Amino acid sequence: MNIGVLGAGQLGRMLALAGYPLGHTFRFYDTAPPESLPPAAQLAPYVNGRFDDLAALDAFAAGCDVVTYEFENVPVGAAMHMAESRPVYPPPRALEVSQDRMAEKALFASLGIPTPRFAPVDSVDDLASAIAKTGLPAVLKTRRLGYDGKGQAVVRGVPEAAAAAARLGGCNLILESLVAFERELSAIATRGRDGTTVIYPICENTHHEGILRCTLAPSPGASSAAAEQAHRHVAAILDHLDYVGTLAVEFFDTGDGLLANEMAPRVHNTGHWTIEGCRTSQFENHIRAVTGLPLGSVEPLGHCAMVNIIGRAPAADDMLRLGAKVHLYGKEPRPGRKIGHATIVASSASELAGPLEALRGLVLAANQGERI
Ligand SMILES: Nc1ncnc2c1ncn2[C@@H]1O[C@H](COP(=O)(O)OP(=O)(O)O)[C@@H](O)[C@H]1O
Ligand SMILES: [Mg+2]
The missing domain is CATH 3.30.1490.20 (ATP-grasp fold, A domain)
Incomplete structure (x- = not known):
């Protein structure tokens, strides 16, 4: 199939990388000027247009069998317009809810999901x-x-x-x-066109200055009760929205239950570890879902850590020597900008600890003297 993606950032790029081995082709649509070569435009045909230019959206959709999106600020009107001529997944209603923190929290509350x-x-x-x-x-x-x-x-x-x-x-x-949480968790799940749902092992996330720095998965700290709550909540949201594709929900774990923070109707930074760390990545399962293929297993392949590369990247060789897999998005380094990530998969928590510390050290050192 030819898959049209709205948005051309790193998430789109990783969707394409996962979708090519399934035999699909991709094209991307975004507002960034072509000469800026957004991450996905380095891999696949790229159309530069506005999201309120319905004629340009129609022309883009005409070449696609199915349309999906990789960022949640695609105007709902654009997604609904395209849904008149092509299947658009996830459903535009999911976009609408996740674009407004009030609507998002109201949805959580209506489904009995606790929030701050x-x-x-x-x-x-x-x-x-x-x-x-x-x-x-x-x-x-x-x-x-x-x-x-x-x-x-x-x-x-x-x-x-x-x-x-x-x-x-x-x-x-x-x-x-302001929640005094013990840890931050996220639940990533994919729901197929037939309603079949797979839920990835719960992820544990560290943020600094509001930016995700590191994800550990499966979460070493979450209790089985917390993991089970997260699974139940994400499944309730998916079913309620009649969702198709990958969804992420972020939680605060208070130690006495979870509070839902926000959701993203797309593949998510806290799920990047699934590329090497799970039998089927969040990207592949998203593509499987929107094209109507059966979903793949989400069995974890070890103890995983994903570290975001923010600002400047360390030398790839240094990260590779630690056993990390290195993903660089083709973006210009800039303080505070996510330009890549690196993932380590180990066979035990103790085997993970040393290389992870070294990897974090490399990322810090590459950015010394700058905000990272
Ligand atoms: N109500 C809150 N209580 C405690 N920390 C919060 C709260 N809201 C946000 N944060 C912190 O800020 C981070 C980013 O906030 P979030 O609402 O997820 O916005 P964004 O859309 O920028 O990801 C969260 O992951 C968390 O670390
Ligand atoms: Mg967030």
């Missing part, structure tokens, strides 16, 4: 009542378009909250209680 306490903030006047609901400290976030911790501020008092609200645009915000 939250309240909408549409003006400075809303702050007092929102704080009454969430308590302090709290996190003020833009409802839309936030990523990698951008558009967020931790607030500890009313004046600080008012200043942060003004900085974040004053309206369309959400206030959440």
Whole structure:
């Protein structure tokens, strides 16, 4: 099949790399200028267009058997328009929910999935009542378009909250209680066109300055009760949305149950370890799902660690010597920018520990003196 992907970043690139051995071809559509050579455009035909240019979207769709997307800020209207002429997976409704942190939390609540306490903030006047609901400290976030911790501020008092609200645009915000979690977990799952669902082993994630740094999988810290809760919650969301494709849900593990943070209707950074660490990667299963193939096994192949390469990359040779597999996305190095990741799969937790520490050391050293 010819698979059309909206978005041409590294997630699209890894979708194509997983889909080629299934016999598929790919084409990408994004707003980035072609001369900037976005990561996926280095592998496959690339169409540069706007998401409100329906004629350009139609022309793109005409060459595709199925359309999917690799970033969650594809305008819902564009996805719905394309769904009139071509199958579009995941369903545009999943996009709509995940583009708005209020809608997302409301969906979680409607499915009985616990979340941090939250309240909408549409003006400075809303702050007092929102704080009454969430308590302090709290996190003020833009409802839309936030990523990698951008558009967020931790607030500890009313004046600080008012200043942060003004900085974040004053309206369309959400206030959440700041969760003192024991660890962050994510559940990645893929649902096929026939409703069959596979759920990957639960991942344990470390963030710094709002950016994912490292994922360990299967999570060494999560209790079996927490893992089972995460599985139940992700399955409930998939079924409710009649979802097709790979979905990620992020949780805070409080040690006394999980609170859902957010979801992404796409393959996810916390699932990159599945390329080497699972029998079938999140990327391959996404492609299998949207093309109607049976899903592959999600059995883990060992104790896995994925480290994001942010800023500048260490020498590939140094990472390879540690037994890591190195994925570079073809992006220019820039402070704070995700330009690749490296994965180590070991046969035991103790065998993983040394190389993982060394790998993190290399990534830190490559960025010394710069924000990473
Ligand atoms: N309510 C919260 N309590 C504690 N930490 C939070 C909260 N919200 C966000 N964070 C921290 O910030 C990170 C990024 O926030 P998130 O809501 O996932 O936004 P993004 O869309 O940028 O990933 C989270 O992974 C977590 O480490
Ligand atoms: Mg997140």
